[in-house]
Amino acid sequence: MLGIAWYSLANYLWDDGQPPLEMKLGVIGVGAIAQIMHVPYLAELPEADIHAIADPGKNVVETFGDRYNVPNRYTESTALIEAQADALDGVVITTPMHTHAEVAIAALEADLHTFVEKPVAVTPADAQRVVDAAEESDAVCMVGYMKRFDPGFQRFQSGLDDLSEIDLVTSTVIPPDVGSVLEENYDIVYADLADSFIEESNETRRKQVERAIGTDDETLSKAYDFHLESICHDVNALRSAFGSVERIDHVDIFGDWQFITAQLRYEGDRRCLLKAGTSDRKWYDERIRVDAPEGSASIEFSNAFIKNTPSDVRTKLGTAKTTETRHTPSSDEPFKRELRHFLECIDGSATPRTPPEESKRDVELIADLVRTYDQVGESGSVSR
The missing domain is CATH 3.40.50.720 (NAD(P)-binding Rossmann-like Domain)
Structure with a gap:
């Protein structure tokens, strides 16, 4: 004792x-x-x-x-x-x-x-x-951006240096029915708010969304509203690993507003296929995979709303002979790690790993995805 x-x-x-x-x-x-x-x-x-x-x-x-x-x-x-x-x-x-x-x-x-x-x-x-x-x-x-503090993502990102070159990056983001996940796992206290307060707040949000994408088209507004909040984590993680997006080759928005696919070119002409959507399932489908001539590296993120669930990091190497390795670096909670980092920034022992300039560029990119679809539909491309 x-x-x-x-x-x-x-x-x-x-x-x-x-x-x-x-x-x-x-x-x-x-x-x-x-x-x-x-x-x-x-x-x-x-x-x-x-x-x-x-x-x-x-x-x-x-x-x-x-x-x-x-x-x-x-x-x-x-x-x-x-x-x-x-x-x-x-x-x-x-x-x-x-x-x-x-x-x-x-x-x-x-x-x-x-x-x-x-x-x-x-x-x-x-x-x-x-x-x-x-x-x-x-x-x-x-x-x-708590995923930047995920021990699994940090392990995945460090392992990219071991690949000779990158042929293709694939990022998938399809979150579950968040409400059901919360209901099963937590006793949330929901705010008692006047209807007029909620209506005014929703109207403010709607106007901001329309200004961001330059249209009042209802389908595109719903797409931007949902996907901005949903995929900005992954867009930021991709930025951290591969740099800036230099070109948007193709965007498709379908299933009313619920799904979006995009073909992106990162620095060094690295190609990325981004797939995002929504579902009524109770499990997350959020992953990044990198394909290289000698194999692949991937991370499957855990459910962000369930504490201390580690992400799954895998490498698969070889042509004539294949070796597969699975890593579970830590179950340390990314939300706690990012808050600890913020305290270190306050006391001067660190500088912000995720500054607002990065997030501004993420917002710009996601707005560009929706605007690209609106402007050129399914057949065009836009240089950034």
Whole structure:
């Protein structure tokens, strides 16, 4: 027992034997993913102190304020920022995507270190505004691309250097019925909101989507609204591994708005087939595969809504003789790893791995995919 107690104590000490300094944080937006991941993991990290929370649902604020003993509670993000700017070290923004830019800019203008969930904005113009605000602020800004912190993805990416060349990249993103996954695994507290609030929020989001893609076509608007939020993780992961997309060769949107396929050219004329959709299944189909002359490397991501489920990384090499290797690097939770990285950015020991400039380029690319389909349909291509 003594050994276990000493080990537990050691986990909460720095190398010099002193307890870690707590950083006061505000959490803005306490929806499902924040309830499952962000808030519990911040509470686990000894360096973090949840000093304030804000959510338009008063019932959510009171429930999680009581559960995590949060002293300062608000129903408006601006009220939290204005009242707590001098007390806080940073904020974690997990509001709906059409509010990300507005809240992040307000936090950065108050010189608060800012973690904002992906995507950084709905429109490329608003994404640029966040980039500008980050450049003008003394605070750091980081976008929540948790897959970049997945030990499996890091293992997959490092293994790409072992391939002689890359013939083809294939990325598939077909998420499940998220609502059923949440219902089976968690007791989510949903906000009690007035119908007028919801209607106004939905209208704001609709207008941003239309501005982003330059059309009010309902099918394309639904496609962009869904796929921006769904595939931006994977678009960012592909950017990290292969650089920038230099050309969009082909885009197809079908199944009403639910499915999209695209042929992309990355730096060095590397070709990628992107396939994305939606389903009522309960299992994720999210993977990246790289084919090379001597074999293939792939990662199959785990269900992002189930904690501590490791991704599956495989390599298959050989022509006359085949060797297949399966890697499970770690079940360490990517959401927790990215929050720990954000705290390291606050204390100056790291720089943001996922800055807003990257997310702006992701938003631009996904908007270009929809605009390309709208402009040239199934037979054209567009250089970027």
